[in-house]
Amino acid sequence: MSDDPDKVWPTGLTLHEAEEVHSYLIDGTRVFGAIALIAHMLVAASTPWLG
């Protein structure tokens, strides 16, 4: 598909570029996950929903 062996098909990004884009996704998931966890714990403290 591409002349450059370093490029990842089909996006046309190089391997490093693809990894960087992926790292943003991973970081975002981690931050959002941690925030959701804390928020749930706080809500559980004020209005417990697990009995």
Added chain:
Amino acid sequence: MFDYRTFALRKLVSIAPRYLPFADVATDDVPLSRLLRLSLFQVTVGMAIVLLVGTLNRVMIVELAVPATLVAVMLALPVVFAPLRMLVGFKSDTHVSALGLRRVPYIWKGTLYQFGGFAIMPFALLVLSGYGEAVDAPRWMGLSSAALAFLLVGAGVHMVQTVGLALATDLVKEADQPKVVGLMYVMLLFGMVISALVFGALLTNYTPGRLIQVIQGAAVITVSLNLFAMWKQEARDRTRAQQMQVRPRPAFREAYVKLLDQPGKMRLLVVIALGTFGFGAADVLLEPYGGQALGFSVAETTRLTALLAGGTLIGFGIASRVLGQGGTPNRLAMMGATIGIPGFAAIILSAFGGGAPMFLLGTVLTGLGAGLFGHATLTATMRSAGPDQIGLALGTWGAVQATAAGIGVALAGIVRDLIVAAPGAGNLPAHVPYNAVFLIEILFLALACAILVPLVRNSRRAKALQTETQLQPASGLHTKTAEAS
């Protein structure tokens, strides 16, 4: 058989690059619409500031009955992060990215933190105030989560503003920088005014559910506006990415020393600190002063804030125009500080027979001075930085400015309370504690002016030099004035 794999991949490939969040080419000419879009990050910054300092300040004390000292400590937490702006700016200058991005990753990270802080803030506040079953929750839970929420929002605001301003500086030519600075300040003011009105209207009938809605709504708006603002602003650049890999990475200390080694840089920073401190304290004291010393009603004091903001807007407008036509930022900064002195003097005199007209005049003058001063010092900061140090320079500006403003607001309250609490203060007229603060502000502004004088002289000399040697190539002259200012 239908080949799903090929079909899916072909569809993927055909997604045009215009749906990707980075631009494919860096254009020389940046249209106003794009700058307007970028300046939306300042709206979210203004919204965060209003929510913390204005709305939550009141809600925590009045509706949630959190002790006032605790509220003050929580609200002061974001200021702790202000010096870290320098580090963030520096890191964005030296960022290594395979995509060639420098600023956008940091704006995104800051947005995440800002969002995260707002997302947990309402629950943290409810637990802190012992709402529902949280009465039985351990005390540290509410305290630590509320502190975390405020720290996250503060860190996010500092990152977004520093790196966002750096990106704006990257995008435009030096001649257009005054316009961009004006735009950024106006959008900050706009964000603050609009969100203050909206939050005020939404929280008139306070319920815990409404508090959650409002703060989390702010979180969602923050993410959407910031995403929209940074969309396609920075170009994906393979050559720059390769340069990033091989470029020597200076240590923070070296870069910092290099920045401060510029002639007049340290002086400018001291001036920014003094001036921001002088103007900043007025924001919180004008309204209670109008109410207590001059007997204004609540609606009238709210209009005072509008008047102050109006003066500031006029200041931004004048500064954009004058600096865009080749005025020197230092002279304008000095003018701003000088206008502030009679402004505060008029405010003081209004309690000694000057009355309301004097007070209103003083308010407008103070706003005008603050606008001129803020605009001119930020423009000077932008111009004094080399292209590889823009982030650090703006980080330093932000660190000095945010710290000075925070200390100014805190100190204004403390000085006033101290005088009120002093023995024998019961007999003093209501205006005394305020006027003491206003006098201190005049002093600081005068000090800022005095420190600016040599800088203004230097830039005048540079300008004279420029007219003498007009045969030199224009680019060389540009750097000369930039260094001098």
